[in-house]
Amino acid sequence: MTTIDARxxxxxxxxxxxxxxxxxxxxxxxxxxxxxxxxxxxxxxxLRLSESAAAALSExxxxxxxxxxxxxxxxxxxxxxxxxLRLMLELQGETVLxxxxxxxxxxxxxxxxxxxxxxxxxxxxxxxxDYLSPLNNExxxxxxxEKLLGIDDDIPERAQWMRMLLxxxxxxxxHLLFLATNGMDLGAVSMMLYGWRERExxxxxxxxxxxxxxxxxxxxxxxLAADLPAGWRDDVLHLLEMLPDRLAEYEILMTGQPIWRExxxxxxxxxxxxxxxxxxxxxxxxxxxxxxxxxxxxPYLKYPEAEFDVVVGAHGDAYDRYAIRLQEIxxxxxxxxxxxxxxxxxxxxxxxxxxxxxxxxxxxxxxxALIHHFKIFTEGFKVPEGEVYVAIESPRGxxxxxxxxxxxxxxxRMHVRAPSFVNVQCLPHMMRGGLIADxxxxxxxxxxxxxxVDR
Amino acid sequence: MSGVVADESHGQRVLFVERxxxxxxxxxxxxxxxxxxxxxxxxxxxxxxxxxxxxxVVTQRFEVVVNLLSIANRERVRLRVQxxxxxxxxxxxxxxxxxxxxxxxxxDMFGVRFDGHPDLTRILMPEDWDGHPLRxxxxxxxxxxxxxxxxx
Amino acid sequence: xxxxxxxxxNGLGGIKHNFLTGRVEDLVKWSxxxxxxxxxxxxxxxxxxxxxxxxxHYDIARFGMEVFRAxxxxxxxxxxxxxVSQKMAPVLRQVxxxxxxxxxxxxxxxxxxxxxMFNNYAIVQGVDQIVPVDVYAPGCPPTPETLIHAIETxxxxxxxxxxxxRRAESGAGANVHIQEVPAGVITPVTLDRR
Numbered sequence: 099m100t101t102i103d104a105r106x107x108x109x110x111x112x113x114x115x116x117x118x119x120x121x122x123x124x125x126x127x128x129x130x131x132x133x134x135x136x137x138x139x140x141x142x143x144x145l146r147l148s149e150s151a152a153a154a155l156s157e158x159x160x161x162x163x164x165x166x167x168x169x170x171x172x173x174x175x176x177x178x179x180x181x182x183l184r185l186m187l188e189l190q191g192e193t194v195l196x197x198x199x200x201x202x203x204x205x206x207x208x209x210x211x212x213x214x215x216x217x218x219x220x221x222x223x224x225x226x227x228d229y230l231s232p233l234n235n236e237x238x239x240x241x242x243x244e245k246l247l248g249i250d251d252d253i254p255e256r257a258q259w260m261r262m263l264l265x266x267x268x269x270x271x272x273h274l275l276f277l278a279t280n281g282m283d284l285g286a287v288s289m290m291l292y293g294w295r296e297r298e299x300x301x302x303x304x305x306x307x308x309x310x311x312x313x314x315x316x317x318x319x320x321x322l323a324a325d326l327p328a329g330w331r332d333d334v335l336h337l338l339e340m341l342p343d344r345l346a347e348y349e350i351l352m353t354g355q356p357i358w359r360e361x362x363x364x365x366x367x368x369x370x371x372x373x374x375x376x377x378x379x380x381x382x383x384x385x386x387x388x389x390x391x392x393x394x395x396x397p398y399l400k401y402p403e404a405e406f407d408v409v410v411g412a413h414g415d416a417y418d419r420y421a422i423r424l425q426e427i428x429x430x431x432x433x434x435x436x437x438x439x440x441x442x443x444x445x446x447x448x449x450x451x452x453x454x455x456x457x458x459x460x461x462x463x464x465x466x467a468l469i470h471h472f473k474i475f476t477e478g479f480k481v482p483e484g485e486v487y488v489a490i491e492s493p494r495g496x497x498x499x500x501x502x503x504x505x506x507x508x509x510x511r512m513h514v515r516a517p518s519f520v521n522v523q524c525l526p527h528m529m530r531g532g533l534i535a536d537x538x539x540x541x542x543x544x545x546x547x548x549x550x551v552d553r
Numbered sequence: 554m555s556g557v558v559a560d561e562s563h564g565q566r567v568l569f570v571e572r573x574x575x576x577x578x579x580x581x582x583x584x585x586x587x588x589x590x591x592x593x594x595x596x597x598x599x600x601x602x603x604x605x606x607x608x609x610v611v612t613q614r615f616e617v618v619v620n621l622l623s624i625a626n627r628e629r630v631r632l633r634v635q636x637x638x639x640x641x642x643x644x645x646x647x648x649x650x651x652x653x654x655x656x657x658x659x660x661d662m663f664g665v666r667f668d669g670h671p672d673l674t675r676i677l678m679p680e681d682w683d684g685h686p687l688r689x690x691x692x693x694x695x696x697x698x699x700x701x702x703x704x705x
Numbered sequence: 706x707x708x709x710x711x712x713x714x715n716g717l718g719g720i721k722h723n724f725l726t727g728r729v730e731d732l733v734k735w736s737x738x739x740x741x742x743x744x745x746x747x748x749x750x751x752x753x754x755x756x757x758x759x760x761x762h763y764d765i766a767r768f769g770m771e772v773f774r775a776x777x778x779x780x781x782x783x784x785x786x787x788x789v790s791q792k793m794a795p796v797l798r799q800v801x802x803x804x805x806x807x808x809x810x811x812x813x814x815x816x817x818x819x820x821x822m823f824n825n826y827a828i829v830q831g832v833d834q835i836v837p838v839d840v841y842a843p844g845c846p847p848t849p850e851t852l853i854h855a856i857e858t859x860x861x862x863x864x865x866x867x868x869x870x871r872r873a874e875s876g877a878g879a880n881v882h883i884q885e886v887p888a889g890v891i892t893p894v895t896l897d898r899r
Contacts, residue, residue, distance in 0.1 A: 119795045122680035136671040139653065174793065175800050177745050177775040181752070182793060202677035203793045204749055207694075207827035209662075210687055222822065229750035245563050275753075294760030301757075311757075312750055312846055374624070377589050377651030388624070395627050483605060486563045487592070487620050487631060498592055500618065504601040515592040515620070523654050549749050552677060552790070678827075679792045686826055694826025 126169055126186035126198040140188075140196040140526050166190055174203045178283050178538045181548030185525070185537070192533045197526040201519075204552040212512035216478025217243045220509065221315045224499070227514055228550040229312060230275055233268040234492040235514070235550075236317040237261055241398065242488040242499040243319040246481050249448055255400075256444035257321035262399045263334075263437045264307070264317065265490075266430040270341075271300040272493035273423045273430075276545045277348060280420060283542040284361055286351060296344055303333050320454040321447025334438060338431055345427060353421065362417035366528035366540035369414055376527070377520045380495025381426070382544065385411035385418035392491035403440070404433045416543035423493075423545070452479050478507030487515075494518050494545055516550035560607045567631045569610045575634050576643040579619070583648050587621035587630060590649035594618050595636075595659045599689040613637040615665055619645070641666035662687035730866070737781070737807065738863040740769040744780030744804060746797070748787025751814035754846040755786045763849035768856060777803040782859065783836070784852075788816035789829045801836045807869060809879075811855050812838045815845050839868065839879040851885050858883055 173184040182203035188196040225232040281289020308316040370386040411418025456467040489498035495517030504510040613635040644667035657676040664685040815821035820830035842855035
């Protein structure tokens with residue numbers, strides 16, 4: 099089971115440190131070295147400012163003597179940056195004047211890899227981008243592929259409802275993880291344990307259905323990889339019975355608690371026009387008061403037949419975003435309950451020989467089935483030439499998939515519009531004028547997933 | 554508007570815009586309600602020069618693809634701008650601040666420059682990296698493995 | 706004086722074991738293995754499973770490892786959890802260099818062990834190109850049981866003592882490959898309502 103062999107040290111390419119970790123032009127530079135426009139951006143100015151706002155901003159971003167401010171580095175290895183996010187902050191005392199996120203520490207070349215994987219294999223690649231809601235990644239990729247194939251109207255009912263079920267459960271597990279990490283970042287360390295405890299129940303269900311706890315590759319073009327197992331209703335009901343009481347416990351621990359409120363309310367404020375200008379979507383946009391949710395406004399799957407509320411905040415601060423995500427777990431539970439009642443029987447994937455592989459049993463009986471199976475898994479099915487952009491609502495905002503096809507069995511260009519990549523641009527704005535401790539709160543309230551930021 | 558060819562792709566509105574009219578078109582769309590620039594990316598058509606485009610559009614090597622969203626009308630529109638190798642495009646930063654990181658990513662991955670961008674540096678690759686990885690003439694960088702013909 | 710010189714050169718393991726010194730060395734190794742603290746080096750999806758391993762269901766606190774120190778000065782084990790990109794590689798080496806001896810590395814997941822499914826320009830094909838690795842844990846991501854198996858294997862190696870000798874000789878890691886443990890029981894374990 100174990101093999102032990104020592105490699106001599108001389109075999110290893112040891113990278114010299116120090117200068118090697120500096121990223122040159124990508125870092126936050128001293129004020130004299132950057133353009134005014136860039137300075138304004140790093141100081142968090144988003145829109146064209148009025149006279150008074152510009153005057154107020156110049157107090158923060160104006161002429162600061164060199165010995166009055168300090169540029170420090172936060173990350174990429176840091177317990178609170180939610181992954182390998184590097185933030186360069188210019189501080190005056192403890193007040194943040196400017197902020198520049200430096201990303202790319204998790205760049206995996208997934209879009210390049212996607213150009214060499216067939217559409218059936220593409221799910222394995224896309225699912226690892228936003229690794230907290232992998233089923234949503236697979237869903238948007240599959241939907242884009244189906245649109246290019248022209249079969250997006252022919253997906254069976256059961257497949258659509260199943261996809262909705264998995265997508266909503268994924269939303270729940272992602273928001274539970276947000277509650278856990280948000281709590282831990284703010285000091286409520288026991289919240290980390292509670293959030294994971296609940297998340298394990300959802301992951302257990304995923305493991306029963308898809309075979310894996312994470313990165314499932316279950317939602318595929320044409321439907322899903324397999325049907326729901328027997329007894330799935332009982333498992334989901336068990337989840338739905340257990341969660342409300344636990345969420346009530348979190349309310350006691352966090353929502354009404356004065357320390358929690360002090361740390362979250364009024365921190366990381368963003369207004370509606372700024373959020374739209376920065377293309378922030380998801381809970382960030384909804385916290386500003388705009389009820390924009392793609393599930394309701396540009397619906398997909400069977401969301402028109404499900405009743406749920408879109409949760410909206412009023413102040414655009416971190417507290418609103420926390421409360422929105424907590425309530426969205428309840429709304430997702432509501433949707434799941436409706437799916438339990440409405441789940442029809444039928445196929446879990448489209449019966450199209452060119453797209454979905456035949457059932458394994460038939461391969462022994464039919465030569466044609468064997469050939470189709472072989473072709474689909476080795477060469478892949480060919481997708482007609484064209485380009486399409488499909489977007490759905492992931493727990494972090496709008497996730498979109500842009501595929502350009504040249505008629506072959508691999509995408510010519512596959513680009514994923516990752517919500518966290520765009521949401522991270524809100525950081526300089528939200529951090530401006532706040533304290534360093536608030537910086538941790540702000541990052542946590544944006545809930546970035548660096549896998550999709552860097553792809 | 555001149556320099557703009559309208560098209561449709563799988564039920565989605567697509568506008569082919571000339572490079573010179575690009576910023577004006579985006580500004581006009583902004584006034585018309587498309588206030589959110591959801592996505593800005595690019596495609597390198599070096600290996601597929603014979604792609605199908607409507608009449609009146611002259612294809613170039615790169616295409617900058619912009620997805621705009623109108624929240625009020627619940628509508629999307631997509632712009633496709635043809636850009637040659639070495640040519641630069643206007644930056645949308647003044648109209649849509651959200652494009653700052655997106656344009657940096659396109660620059661990093663494809664080498665397309667954006668005029669008027671406040672800070673056009675690499676964003677995903679290390680600063681001293683050579684080349685633009687998503688170009689079709691850039692090798693994928695695989696190391697040889699034991700399984701012949703493995704896709705990736 | 707000879708004995709002192711020997712201890713200074715070869716550590717306690719060099720002395721011919723008598724009752725007293727043999728026991729102290731065992732005590733040191735035992736305490737090292739039972740209370741090793743991990744350095745937070747969660748990068749991608751494996752980090753989520755690593756956090757899940759620290760969570761109540763899998764609970765690595767029973768092995769003394771629930772404390773993840775952000776400061777490398779206070780950490781013993783670096784669990785490289787996730788894919789290491791080109792930009793991250795120097796950072797990884799810098800953090801490793803800042804850790805104090807004795808230190809060990811667990812390469813968690815296939816991306817850290819060999820580059821995983823991402824055989825391309827952006828990912829370092831195996832973190833052992835940068836730091837010496839002691840245990841490789843396969844999986845994408847490894848289930849918490851696999852990670853616990855890897856940690857326990859490392860603890861066993863520490864307790865046995867071989868790993869320190871080899872490090873002194875060649876500076877290399879232990880290079881132990883473990884087998885993936887499939888995810889465990891599927892029937893729900895209902896925690897008591899309060």
